[in-house]
Amino acid sequence: MSTFIQTNLEKPRAWFPQELSRDSSWIHFLSREAVTEIEEALQHAKATGKNWLEMTANDFPLKRHAKQAIDQAFAVTQTAYGMCLLKGFPVERWSVEDARLAHWGIGLNVGVARTQNIASQVMNDVRDEGGSYKVKNGRGYNTNAGLDFHVDSCDVVALLCLQTAKSGGTSKVTSSIAVVDEVKRLRPDLIPVMQQPFYYSYQGTNDASQPPFYKCPILGDDPEFFALRANRKNVTAAQRDFPEVPRLTSAQIELLDLLDELLPDDKFCYSMQLDRGDMQLLNNYVVIHSRTNFEDHEEPERKRHLLRLWLSIPQGQRLPPLWKEYFGDIEAGSVRGGVRGSQITEAFLAYEKRQAEHLGMTLRRAT
Structure with missing residues (x-):
């Protein structure tokens, strides 16, 4: 040990x-x-x-x-x-x-x-x-x-x-935590959207026994441990490459657009x-x-x-x-x-x- x-x-x-x-x-x-x-x-x-x-x-x-x-x-x-x-x-x-x-x-x-x-x-x-x-x-x-x-x-x-x-x-x-706090301030209606499943492409890295995509919410809902997982490129790839993946809703697109604005903003990004x-x-x-x-x-x-x-x-x-x-x-x-x-x-x-x-x-x- x-x-x-x-x-x-x-x-x-x-x-x-x-x-x-x-x-x-x-x-x-x-x-x-x-x-x-x-x-x-x-x-x-x-x-x-x-x-x-x-x-x-x-x-x-x-x-x-x-x-x-x-x-x-x-x-x-x-x-x-x-x-x-x-x-x-x-x-x-x-x-x-x-x-x-x-x-x-x-x-x-x-x-x-x-x-x-x-x-x-x-x-x-x-x-x-x-x-x-x-x-x-x-x-x-x-x-x-x-x-x-x-x-x-x-x-x-x-x-x-x-x-x-x-x-x-x-x-x-x-800081993912700071950005989520900002989403809560600007668009609290999008927090539940962050906790919905998003579909991601494995980008060909999956085992043959696995499907080529997976679903995972962006924001976790554990009351004690904050957890965020985001990668828009792989969400876009799943939409492009797999017609069986559910299409993004307008609210999900709004959320992804907002994250694209906030994550590189000098107010948050070091x-x-x-x-x-x-x-x-x-x-x-x-x-x-x-x-x-x-x-x-x-x-x-x-x-x-x-x-x-x-x-x-x-x-x-x-x-x-x-x-x-x-x-x-x-x-x-x-x-x-x-x-x-x-x-x-x-x-x-x-x-x-x-x-x-x-x-x-x-x-x-x-x-």
Whole structure:
């Protein structure tokens, strides 16, 4: 069983950009000792010769300073602003493969990785690989496009920045709670609409046994735990690609239009440029994110490159009942989320079971 730092900070709450500018409590810096211990863990992991899915936290052993820094950063995502920026990973002296292994090893210490695409990969390279965004089955992570505001399919998304763009690629984050408060103020009649099911395309990432779309309300109705899930691009794709999906009502369209106005508004949206060695951690139930389009450097080794992990974590909150169709499990501290894809392996299933047991998390597999 892993031990996690308990914080006395408040539960996630509404925030505004000027607060993030004034209060740097959500920005953490790795100490020299923590960096040394992370690099020692990296060398240990390399020496095991194991592939990722065979590894446990013992194969990436974090000593006191590093463990405290990592545990605290993830704990902070469940409080106040719902996010943490952890700075100082020495990516400039790591190969890309070493950076991938370090990112994976940190994940082993805090959560259960979720598969992210049709190939059932547990880590994605966020870089321009010539993909297209707003097309059938288009995803944003392999393009240089600006992205719609969205949340990822996990408790916490962890992005490790290896290279920055020549220009653009600005990260944008907005408090989902603040935006819902604004909807309540402007259009209280649309709150019940937010709690109606919306239909989303899986964008081709579903398992063959699953339908190609799913339904999920945008706003949860749990009185204790706020939860919002929105991705208009995938709603639009479901309307375009699947005639059997119920058509959006005029009220649902009004709501989506209002969210499109509010989410990028400077009153609510905070912009940040990730630096090399930054790890951005976002709680997907209370923070919604985006990025601007970007222009890359010419040299391949300098092109914008981030590594993305989707993680279920033991501190994960309870989710709304109507989210179960998509997440698979809604109980606090359960393994849920991700997209299955078509290449789930026995090795992944063994990893998932082992990690859940190590972290004391509930694992109920879909049948």
